[in-house]
Amino acid sequence: MADALKVSGIEAGDILASSPLDLSFEAEYLDGYLVLTKTKLALALYDKRVEEVRVFKGYAPKKKKKKIEQTPVESDVKVAVWDREKISDLKMEHQVATNLLVATIGGESVQICAFTNLYMGTMNHLLKVYENPEQALKKKEDQEEDPDLFCPICHTKYPDPKRKICPNCMSKKSIFVRALKYFTKYKLALIVMFAGFGLSAAIGLIWPYFTGSILYGQVLEKKEVPVFDFLGLSGKHTMLLIVLVITLLGSRLLNMLNSMVHGIVSSFIVVRSVLTMKKDVFASMEKLSMRFYTSKQTGTLMTRCLRDAERISGFFLDGAPGLIVNSISIIITFVVIYRMNWQMSIVASILLPLLVILSVKLKPGLWILNGRRHRAESSVNSRVNDNLTGARVVRAFGQEEPETSRFEAPNEYLRDAEVRIVKYNNRFTLLYELIQQVSSIWVWVLGSFMVLNVKSMSYGDLITFVGYVGQMNGPLQSFSWMFRSWSDSINAAQRMFEIIDAVPEVREDANPIPLTNPRGEIVIRDMSFGYDANRPILKKINLHVQPGEMLGIVGRSGAGKTTLVSLLSRLYDVDDGSIEIDGINVKKLSFKDLRRNIAMVSQETYIFMGSVLDNIAYAREGVSRLEVIDAAKLAGAHDFISKMPDGYDTIIGSAGRQLSGGERQRISIARAIVANPQILILDEATASVDTETEKIIQSSLNRLIQGRTTLSIAHRLSTLRDAKHLIVIENGRIEEEGSREELDALGGIYHKLSTLQTQSLALKELEQE
Amino acid sequence: MSKETIDRKNVGVSQEAVDQMITTRILSNDNVQFTKTEGGFLSLKSDGKEYARVKVLRLFPFTDPERYISVRDHNDKDREIGVIEELSAMSKDTQDLIHEQLALYYFTPQITKIYSIKDEYGYAYFHVMTDAGECKFAINMGASAVVRLSETRLLITDLDENRFEIRDVTKLTQKEQRRLDLFM
Numbered sequence: 001m002a003d004a005l006k007v008s009g010i011e012a013g014d015i016l017a018s019s020p021l022d023l024s025f026e027a028e029y030l031d032g033y034l035v036l037t038k039t040k041l042a043l044a045l046y047d048k049r050v051e052e053v054r055v056f057k058g059y060a061p062k063k064k065k066k067k068i069e070q071t072p073v074e075s076d077v078k079v080a081v082w083d084r085e086k087i088s089d090l091k092m093e094h095q096v097a098t099n100l101l102v103a104t105i106g107g108e109s110v111q112i113c114a115f116t117n118l119y120m121g122t123m124n125h126l127l128k129v130y131e132n133p134e135q136a137l138k139k140k141e142d143q144e145e146d147p148d149l150f151c152p153i154c155h156t157k158y159p160d161p162k163r164k165i166c167p168n169c170m171s172k173k174s175i176f177v178r179a180l181k182y183f184t185k186y187k188l189a190l191i192v193m194f195a196g197f198g199l200s201a202a203i204g205l206i207w208p209y210f211t212g213s214i215l216y217g218q219v220l221e222k223k224e225v226p227v228f229d230f231l232g233l234s235g236k237h238t239m240l241l242i243v244l245v246i247t248l249l250g251s252r253l254l255n256m257l258n259s260m261v262h263g264i265v266s267s268f269i270v271v272r273s274v275l276t277m278k279k280d281v282f283a284s285m286e287k288l289s290m291r292f293y294t295s296k297q298t299g300t301l302m303t304r305c306l307r308d309a310e311r312i313s314g315f316f317l318d319g320a321p322g323l324i325v326n327s328i329s330i331i332i333t334f335v336v337i338y339r340m341n342w343q344m345s346i347v348a349s350i351l352l353p354l355l356v357i358l359s360v361k362l363k364p365g366l367w368i369l370n371g372r373r374h375r376a377e378s379s380v381n382s383r384v385n386d387n388l389t390g391a392r393v394v395r396a397f398g399q400e401e402p403e404t405s406r407f408e409a410p411n412e413y414l415r416d417a418e419v420r421i422v423k424y425n426n427r428f429t430l431l432y433e434l435i436q437q438v439s440s441i442w443v444w445v446l447g448s449f450m451v452l453n454v455k456s457m458s459y460g461d462l463i464t465f466v467g468y469v470g471q472m473n474g475p476l477q478s479f480s481w482m483f484r485s486w487s488d489s490i491n492a493a494q495r496m497f498e499i500i501d502a503v504p505e506v507r508e509d510a511n512p513i514p515l516t517n518p519r520g521e522i523v524i525r526d527m528s529f530g531y532d533a534n535r536p537i538l539k540k541i542n543l544h545v546q547p548g549e550m551l552g553i554v555g556r557s558g559a560g561k562t563t564l565v566s567l568l569s570r571l572y573d574v575d576d577g578s579i580e581i582d583g584i585n586v587k588k589l590s591f592k593d594l595r596r597n598i599a600m601v602s603q604e605t606y607i608f609m610g611s612v613l614d615n616i617a618y619a620r621e622g623v624s625r626l627e628v629i630d631a632a633k634l635a636g637a638h639d640f641i642s643k644m645p646d647g648y649d650t651i652i653g654s655a656g657r658q659l660s661g662g663e664r665q666r667i668s669i670a671r672a673i674v675a676n677p678q679i680l681i682l683d684e685a686t687a688s689v690d691t692e693t694e695k696i697i698q699s700s701l702n703r704l705i706q707g708r709t710t711l712s713i714a715h716r717l718s719t720l721r722d723a724k725h726l727i728v729i730e731n732g733r734i735e736e737e738g739s740r741e742e743l744d745a746l747g748g749i750y751h752k753l754s755t756l757q758t759q760s761l762a763l764k765e766l767e768q769e
Numbered sequence: 770m771s772k773e774t775i776d777r778k779n780v781g782v783s784q785e786a787v788d789q790m791i792t793t794r795i796l797s798n799d800n801v802q803f804t805k806t807e808g809g810f811l812s813l814k815s816d817g818k819e820y821a822r823v824k825v826l827r828l829f830p831f832t833d834p835e836r837y838i839s840v841r842d843h844n845d846k847d848r849e850i851g852v853i854e855e856l857s858a859m860s861k862d863t864q865d866l867i868h869e870q871l872a873l874y875y876f877t878p879q880i881t882k883i884y885s886i887k888d889e890y891g892y893a894y895f896h897v898m899t900d901a902g903e904c905k906f907a908i909n910m911g912a913s914a915v916v917r918l919s920e921t922r923l924l925i926t927d928l929d930e931n932r933f934e935i936r937d938v939t940k941l942t943q944k945e946q947r948r949l950d951l952f953m
Binding site for chain 1: 806808809822830846877892901903904905906928929930931951
């Protein structure tokens with residue numbers, strides 16, 4: 001490869017940046033490189049595929065990145081070279097799951113190469129070097145040393161940098177030990193629990209002996225045994241029987257008492273350990289940045305996580321101790337029956353391994369089927385849920401029948417899943433019991449033969465023996481469950497620790513600069529941001545907002561307006577450039593200062609479960625009731641609040657009184673008023689209210705924005721009447737900036753929007769005529 | 770009140786622009802001429818207008834990939850020029866040109882064979898054969914990385930959001946299907 005490039009006039013030493021690529025324009029995999037030097041851009045493609053197997057991100061984390069020189073040069077290389085002087089506007093275009101590198105060469109736009117998302121990062125780097133070599137190269141160096149991308153223990157790169165889990169190091173053992181710590185602090189309770197397990201195992205062990213050997217073999221046979229002498233009951237057989245029955249009754253009672261204690265103790269530990277786990281998870285979740293919540297894999301993680309805590313304690317408190325006690329009691333039982341009669345014990349246990357194999361081999365199939373049923377069930381449930389919540393729409397469109405048939409498919413799927421489970425279960429149970437029956441018949445036949453003919457065994461001993469054999473079945477069957485529970489709980493624990501260990505991306509500065517009584521000047525310099533670093537949403541934004549100024553932000557939906565304002569309060573951190581408040585980078589401010597001085601009223605209202613008072617007073621501690629009432633009045637919320645039967649004490653939120661969209665919005669505004677921030681962000685604050693209410697809110701907002709720096713996003717340009725300074729965002733850039741008149745005169749996007757809106761207003765008026 | 774009686778002259782946006790925004794223009798053999806540019810893109814001549822670079826998109830990429838192809842003007846912020854209702858009704862040349870563009874745009878290897886699926890610590894590692902060659906990739910189990918497009922069709926998205934597809938699960942062997950049971 002290097003030779004081929006040399007032939008085309010590219011020396012290895014001149015290369016500033018290079019990126020592999022893997023697609024042809026005909027949509028087939030190929031191998032090649034794009035190379036950038038100071039003066040040239042070169043594309044080198046292999047004739048044949050060099051790599052037979054495509055390996056994508058995460059599959060082989062240990063593999064090191066290949067250098068150009070290392071690639072085997074077995075196939076011919078075709079090289080195309082462009083002079084950088086002739087190229088203008090080199091950029092990446094994202095397609096559905098692939099990307100194109102496009103340039104304008106001599107006025108014509110040209111496809112340079114195509115590649116999958118695998119190389120999006122390296123291509124992006126190449127593009128950055130193309131645009132600004134010094135800065136990008138320096139940054140690259142910093143990045144490679146970024147310890148966050150590598151596992152601290154074995155130094156391999158994480159498969160997914162967003163989930164900092166190293167598959168090499170996160171062994172099941174370490175998770176186990178870590179999860180165990182949640183329970184080991186309840187030492188006394190654990191000891192009681194184990195003692196309980198031991199007791200019940202012991203009772204289980206002696207029970208067959210009492211009911212078999214002693215009852216049948218000694219008491220009923222009227223044998224004389226030294227123990228009876230010791231009890232002073234020699235010869236008094238009726239009395240012996242009574243004593244025996246009382247003993248048996250007593251041990252049963254003891255067993256019941258024991259399981260009661262066990263229940264109390266285990267619920268004591270479960271409740272507390274689950275609580276601690278959930279607390280840890282929640283505390284960690286609260287610290288995490290917004291990006292954690294928007295990255296889609298975590299949404300499901302969180303809900304599952306809460307269930308996971310129970311699953312973990314299930315194994316640790318039921319599974320693991322059960323496993324130990326069961327193993328011990330199986331071994332003891334076997335020793336006992338072996339000593340009673342070794343020939344028979346071998347006959348009895350010869351089929352036992354078969355049972356173990358059966359449950360270990362066949363049970364997993366059942367769990368897969370169970371999982372299938374579970375998914376089918378949840379799809380039926382969600383269908384039902386959809387349908388019930390959308391009942392009004394379904395009726396309005398007369399869609400009752402299609403809805404019913406839409407419901408049928410998942411329902412049938414569920415039925416099939418159920419049928420398969422029952423079938424499978426039947427097969428399993430049948431086989432399992434068959435083996436059990438066969439082995440117990442063997443024991444009976446052989447035992448009867450011994451009792452009757454060989455006389456090497458008494459009737460009582462046979463009963464005892466059969467009792468013991470029967471007792472081995474229970475623990476055996478529980479082994480297969482234990483297997484499952486183990487892997488389940490380890491997986492659950494792993495998911496939980498993942499959240500607990502997640503490092504917040506937006507971190508507070510260790511020595512924050514205090515911000516008291518800010519003027520509210522906002523300066524944004526060369527700022528770029530994307531939810532995925534390779535796909536920028538905002539590009540090179542430069543903006544200066546004077547203290548006390550109202551900035552109107554206009555743009556179509558999806559242009560990046562809300563993103564821009566969330567960066568101000570550091571819900572996310574910018575990728576490039578900076579945002580400053582009063583000349584201080586927001587990254588240097590403490591979260592407390594930052595968020596106390598910025599309040600947001602957005603289209604998404606957040607009403608939590610609590611009283612109206614709590615909801616309004618949320619933003620600031622120690623607010624007086626009068627202040628709350630004043631704020632509500634300003635927000636136009638006072639009237640509807642007073643009219644509710646419980647006034648300001650009305651419980652609102654998910655389980656409380658339902659509020660309309662406009663009511664929720666007005667409560668959010670009141671909250672912002674109470675917060676009394678120097679910087680106010682209004683993100684479509686009046687989007688979900690009627691025109692009448694909008695007027696009320698608008699007038700209260702007008703009072704609110706006096707003397708504050710306000711960033712206002714609005715669809716309806718009329719909302720921004722008072723903004724002296726407007727920006728239009730389009731495709732992540734500030735396309736137009738200035739006053740209303742200036743923008744109108746530009747004849748661009750703003751002009752188009754404003755004429756369209758006046759037009760629709762005019763239409764409305766016409767229709768009303 | 771009917772549209773015609775509304776006087777829009779006062780308002781400033783041309784009638785044409787409004788019409789363009791609200792009506793779908795159907796493109797057919799009679800009114801389009803696609804050509805491939807030297808740079809590898811498509812250009813279009815249609816009703817006397819020339820578009821130096823157009824983009825073609827499927828409106829129903831999964832359920833109706835050969836119909837309803839949206840043709841957009843790349844140099845005018847991807848504004849829609851029109852929709853091809855039935856690709857097979859277009860001339861052979863046009864079909865080939867458009868197919869070539871679509872193939873790259875929607876590049877999604879079809880999985881034909883599953884060698885192994887390993888599920889570990891929240892990731893699943895796939896080793897498969899596709900119509901584009903053998904591939905190894907990893908997906909995130911917690912995310913909705915495997916989407917069921919229909920009863921038998923699966924779309925799989927890897928960590929980088931590269932896409933892979935299984936057209937018909939039932940065409941795989943029983944053993945391969947069982948490997949997929951985790952996701953079904």
